[in-house]
Amino acid sequence: MLSVSGLTKRFEGLTVMEGFDLTVPKGGFTTLIGPSGCGKSTLFDVLTGVFPGDGGKISWLGKDVPDLMGRAAYMQQKDLLLPWLSLIDNAMLPAEIAGAPTSRGSQGKASALFSRLGLHDFENYMPRKVSGGMRQRCALVRTLMFEHELVLLDEPLSSLDAITRRGLQSLLLLLQSEFNKTILMITHDIEEALLMSDELLVLTPMPMRVQERFVLEMPKPGRSSNPELLKIKEHVLEELEGDLNEAI
Numbered sequence: 001m002l003s004v005s006g007l008t009k010r011f012e013g014l015t016v017m018e019g020f021d022l023t024v025p026k027g028g029f030t031t032l033i034g035p036s037g038c039g040k041s042t043l044f045d046v047l048t049g050v051f052p053g054d055g056g057k058i059s060w061l062g063k064d065v066p067d068l069m070g071r072a073a074y075m076q077q078k079d080l081l082l083p084w085l086s087l088i089d090n091a092m093l094p095a096e097i098a099g100a101p102t103s104r105g106s107q108g109k110a111s112a113l114f115s116r117l118g119l120h121d122f123e124n125y126m127p128r129k130v131s132g133g134m135r136q137r138c139a140l141v142r143t144l145m146f147e148h149e150l151v152l153l154d155e156p157l158s159s160l161d162a163i164t165r166r167g168l169q170s171l172l173l174l175l176q177s178e179f180n181k182t183i184l185m186i187t188h189d190i191e192e193a194l195l196m197s198d199e200l201l202v203l204t205p206m207p208m209r210v211q212e213r214f215v216l217e218m219p220k221p222g223r224s225s226n227p228e229l230l231k232i233k234e235h236v237l238e239e240l241e242g243d244l245n246e247a248i
Contacts, residue, residue: 001150002068002150002184004057006021006057008055009039009053016039017046018209024182025199027180028182030201031199035204035240044186047067047072068150071148077156080139087130088111091145092106092107095107118137119134122134136160140156140172149182151183153183158189170221190233191233199214200214211239216229216232
């Protein structure tokens, strides 16, 4: 579905990526993990057109494209809800952007998603009146309202407490299992990546590249006590700690 070939990005002589390759299969859940500052978020910025690349190509559904703007939904670490709008109005922003703010079908879809994701009866609450986990659920509804097949997730749960985070991991898995989305996620949490992903890609420090790939063929969500996952987790930790020590 998504193919990145030879992608390069530099900032004032600093090479963040050079010859970076990535393939995300249709319907898959692919996660990127790597040292802090290695260029993961920059990759998403280039993919979404925030910054132009300095080389390489992006292919979407077999066709070369300049970026994924208008082709992928993007959910970030911060919920980015507008504080002056209710939760339901925040969720309806994609319909408004598309020129159908009063569409009965869009309103019905948003309401159904609110119920599905545990936000029923909170539609008219303002963001400041609900918890961080509920705000992220609303952001997830908004992401689904874009109706794009590919979803980019940039550490969407990192600001939440452990209990809330675990609950929302199951909801993120619904993107793939129930809503038939293809997912590319960034996280710093190795266990989270192993519990949720079909494929885990371990990245190097800058200039960023894929140094190791793990295919996780097991039911999801995985169990943190699974011996195979524990072995992979320990290995990835050693890899990342080695990269950090080399950078010091």
